[in-house]
Amino acid sequence: MNHSHAGPEPELTTRAFRALGTTATIVVQDPAAADEAAQLLAADLEEIDRTCSRFREDSELQVVHAHAGTTVQVGELLYQALCVAVDAAERTAGAVDPTVGNALAALGYDADLDEVQARPAAPPRALGPVVGYAHVQLNPADRSVRIPRGVRLDLGSTAKALAADRAADRIAHAIGSGALVSLGGDVAVAGAAPAGGWAVGIARESSATADQVDQVVAITRGGLASSATSVRAWKAGEREVHHILDPRTGDSVAPYWVLVSATGVSCVDANLVTTAAIVWGRSAIERLAGFEQAVRLVRADGEVFSVNGWPLDRAA
Amino acid sequence: MPRPSESSTPAGRERVRRRLRNLTRVAILATAGATAGIGVVVAHDDPGSSSTDKGTSGQSTSGTTTTTIDGSSSSSTGTTGNTGTTSDGDSGNTGGFSTAPSASSSSPTVTSGGTSSR
Numbered sequence: 001m002n003h004s005h006a007g008p009e010p011e012l013t014t015r016a017f018r019a020l021g022t023t024a025t026i027v028v029q030d031p032a033a034a035d036e037a038a039q040l041l042a043a044d045l046e047e048i049d050r051t052c053s054r055f056r057e058d059s060e061l062q063v064v065h066a067h068a069g070t071t072v073q074v075g076e077l078l079y080q081a082l083c084v085a086v087d088a089a090e091r092t093a094g095a096v097d098p099t100v101g102n103a104l105a106a107l108g109y110d111a112d113l114d115e116v117q118a119r120p121a122a123p124p125r126a127l128g129p130v131v132g133y134a135h136v137q138l139n140p141a142d143r144s145v146r147i148p149r150g151v152r153l154d155l156g157s158t159a160k161a162l163a164a165d166r167a168a169d170r171i172a173h174a175i176g177s178g179a180l181v182s183l184g185g186d187v188a189v190a191g192a193a194p195a196g197g198w199a200v201g202i203a204r205e206s207s208a209t210a211d212q213v214d215q216v217v218a219i220t221r222g223g224l225a226s227s228a229t230s231v232r233a234w235k236a237g238e239r240e241v242h243h244i245l246d247p248r249t250g251d252s253v254a255p256y257w258v259l260v261s262a263t264g265v266s267c268v269d270a271n272l273v274t275t276a277a278i279v280w281g282r283s284a285i286e287r288l289a290g291f292e293q294a295v296r297l298v299r300a301d302g303e304v305f306s307v308n309g310w311p312l313d314r315a316a
Numbered sequence: 317m318p319r320p321s322e323s324s325t326p327a328g329r330e331r332v333r334r335r336l337r338n339l340t341r342v343a344i345l346a347t348a349g350a351t352a353g354i355g356v357v358v359a360h361d362d363p364g365s366s367s368t369d370k371g372t373s374g375q376s377t378s379g380t381t382t383t384t385i386d387g388s389s390s391s392s393t394g395t396t397g398n399t400g401t402t403s404d405g406d407s408g409n410t411g412g413f414s415t416a417p418s419a420s421s422s423s424p425t426v427t428s429g430g431t432s433s434r
Contacts, residue, residue, distance in 0.1 A: 012425055014425070022431050025426050027425050027426065160431075180425060180426065182426040182428070183431075184431030185426070185427060185428040185429050185430070185431055186428070186431070187426060187428055196420065196422055197417075197418065197420065198425055199420045199422035199423065199424045199425050200417070200424055200425065200426055200427070200428050201424030201426070201427040201428070202427070202428055202429065203427050203428075203429040204429050204430060205427075205429045205430050206427050206428060206429045206430065206431055207427070207429075208427045208429060209427075210423050210424050210427075212427075213424055213427055215419075216419070216420045216421070216422060216423075216424050217417035217418065217419060217420055218417055218418050218419075218420035218422065219415070219417045221415065222415045224417065224428050225428065226428040226429050226430065227430065228429055228430025228431075229430070230430060231429070231430030231431060232430065232431060259429065259430065261428055261429075263415045263416060263417050264415055265415055269415075292415075293415070294415065294416035294417060308416065309416035310416060310417065311416075311417065311418060311419040312419075
């Protein structure tokens, strides 16, 4: 997919391709740099997938799983991804917890989502509270990690957000101008922004087209992320479940909020509050008072709430 | 294997500093909440409003509620707290939400929403 915006709006060049089970998009202001930027993004995402995937048997994360109960040294990228995941857990008081790998698998999410959605629905296996991030031991001195025996990690959303942040920074530096990276709607920008900022549509689903978005906002730095309960969903027995779990129950969160979007100093910073808000449910707005990220929340009945400076939707 | 002291690394120190900052904000919110009965930073969207000014605050008397207690707002309604008056020794604007987006009338370059497998 390639397209440009002409006329009074800044001319931007887009490249998009499949990666990490979704669509990866790179947008640059310099058309001549688009191909180089796309190649850099593809290489970055392959490295993230090879490092952090819980579905690939050859990923470095699987080495940590295979050595659960013992200490294992890991590479720089995986160590960074683990630190980001644990930090997100600490900042959200455990609402975003990387030790949900087994719980997701028990609900049936043990392969790429397309495969999960295509196969016959199976009832969930036993569900229960997850072990908890506090049991993930990280030692920066030798870049080692130890997880409890039997635990499996899911770095899912934080690793994707980290990938967007890393790629945007790397690409902007390499091409010497501004860049936007979107990984299934998790957006990071770096370098100089176009006049008026990077325009990002907000919609229930990241594949929504420009005329289907609920709101358009502009960012000039950092990141913007969204979490929704209706998109990454599948059948577990008789009920529909989705990919955001409450670590206290190990079960899919009842959707009080159906879409939460946020901006932050990075995509990781934005992503952690969108996921946490879904988990927090009714108490999310009160809890968000302790954060600086601007947040937009859509309740299941369609009511929209703007928190910490997120602009109000324009009248239809 | 013990984890290093949280304050022993730059990232750890930043986390501690952020928590202290947030605690300050929450404390001020609690104070404001005692008066306003509201302790959150929220704008309940009014479909008829075109306001995109994050400083907008207050509580409408019409059927639709618009309630903003915003870090950058300076409420004159007396119904909201102002978290933006906290000072943390940094920019003095912890509630300034400097990464908050602005409303845009441009065509979106990308869409953010639930991560589609498409």
